[in-house]
Amino acid sequence: AQSVSQHNHHVILSEAASLELGCNYSYGGTVNLFWYVQYPGQHLQLLLKYFSGDPLVKGIKGFEAEFIKSKFSFNLRKPSVQWSDTAEYFCAVNRISNFGNEKLTFGTGTRLTIIP
Amino acid sequence: KAGVTQTPRYLIKTRGQQVTLSCSPISGHRSVSWYQQTPGQGLQFLFEYFSETQRNKGNFPGRFSGRQFSNSRSEMNVSTLELGDSALYLCASSHADRASPLHFGNGTRLTVT
Numbered sequence: 001a002q003s004v005s006q007h008n009h010h011v012i013l014s015e016a017a018s019l020e021l022g023c024n025y026s027y028g029g030t031v032n033l034f035w036y037v038q039y040p041g042q043h044l045q046l047l048l049k050y051f052s053g054d055p056l057v058k059g060i061k062g063f064e065a066e067f068i069k070s071k072f073s074f075n076l077r078k079p080s081v082q083w084s085d086t087a088e089y090f091c092a093v094n095r096i097s098n099f100g101n102e103k104l105t106f107g108t109g110t111r112l113t114i115i116p
Numbered sequence: 117k118a119g120v121t122q123t124p125r126y127l128i129k130t131r132g133q134q135v136t137l138s139c140s141p142i143s144g145h146r147s148v149s150w151y152q153q154t155p156g157q158g159l160q161f162l163f164e165y166f167s168e169t170q171r172n173k174g175n176f177p178g179r180f181s182g183r184q185f186s187n188s189r190s191e192m193n194v195s196t197l198e199l200g201d202s203a204l205y206l207c208a209s210s211h212a213d214r215a216s217p218l219h220f221g222n223g224t225r226l227t228v229t
Contacts, residue, residue: 006158034217043119044206044220090158103172104149104218108158 002027004093006107013081014115021076021110023091030096033074034104035065039087047089050074061085086114118142120221122207128227134195137224141188141209147171148190149218150182153204162205165190166212197228 003026013019025031035047048059055067065076074091091107121140129135141148150162161174165184182192188209194201204225208218 036218036220043222044208044218046217046219049217092159103161103164103174105161106151106159108156 004107008110010111012113019078023074025093034092036090122221137192139190139207145209149208151206202228
């Protein structure tokens, strides 16, 4: 069965530190990749997405992610985090099959806490 | 443009009861998906509806069901509630193409006692 793994369950960083959150998926073929963020008390919202083309994609608020097909990974990065980045981050993947795009599968999420 | 609206925001039910949750998608979005969110499990896919038809279903028991109306509004029903059904239930809407990002509502927090 397809799965999405986020190995970091809780990450604690100081402001201005660099961030990298891991995301790996288990199936081959062509995929669409997403990162969603859930700020405290708010709904999930899209941070960035990859469909095709340049494997390095840039999203909102200075976040970027790199798709490495050979490693089945789509890690999220930010060079310098801010206190306002405190949130839960979810990686999501859907596979493109002969019948169209399949359902979106989410990882279990990574809680990021930024210490001022 | 109004976002995805879910009602009610909070529900407390007892074991054995049934519950119906409602979701109004963003205007123009024809696909509605439902997810169950619990600590440690992340978001578990329940089902997806498109044009009043269930397009995909996750690995949940038959107690979980849903439907979509002609105006794209969707309802989710859980019968014979169990303690383990306590969770945040999220609805998300998108355009017909599954490559379109999901837009989530604030969710319905269900507590089963």
